Amino acid sequence: MDTRWLTPEELAAWRSYTTLTELLEVELGRDLGPSGLSYPDYLVLVMLSEAEPHRLRMQELGAALSWSKSRLSHQLRRMEARGLVGREDCPSDARGTYATLTPAGLAAIRAAAPLHVASVRRLVVDVLTGEELATLGALSDKLRDRLDARG
Structure with missing residues (x-):
């Protein structure tokens, strides 16, 4: 297999992007500190709060977050212990389980x-112009669509 190595410009762009995503996740988590939530907690609660009626099948939640079954299970176990989420059996599928948002999780x-x-x-919106923000959204969509197509 012939490897197409990255050019210096491509490598610089790639490293800039990966460093940015890591720094953003750390800073977003840090800024949530006063709430007592971690960034992964927040992501789970957002997904459940936007679902109706504040519950999602575990498989759907994992797919929406792009998390493995194991990662999701461990995260939900920690959040369940704090009363933020619950689990319910799926009445139409004995193997299915719902993750549910509790009143404490909603609060x-x-x-x-x-x-x-x-x-x-x-960190992002106020730093970029409207045009730059639109470009960021378009580029993010393009890359996400490429990843989604690969399954």
Whole structure:
């Protein structure tokens, strides 16, 4: 197999992108600190709070977050112990399970959302022009679609 090595420009762009994504995740998590939620907690609660009626099948939640079954299970176990989420059996499928948002989880996401939005604004939205933000969205969609197509 012939490897097409990255050019110096390609490598610089790639390293800039990977460093950015790592730094953003760390900073977004740090900014959630006062809420008592970790960034993964927040991601789970967002997905459940946006679903109706505040529950998703485990398989759907894992797919939406691009997490392995094991990662999701461990995360939910930790959140369940804190009363943020629950689990319910699926009545139509004995093997299926729902992740559910508890009242405490709903209160936590409502309290944390303003912190998260302020962080996203400070770190990304307010730094970019409208055109740059649209370009960022288009590039992100293009890359995500490529990954989604690979399955």
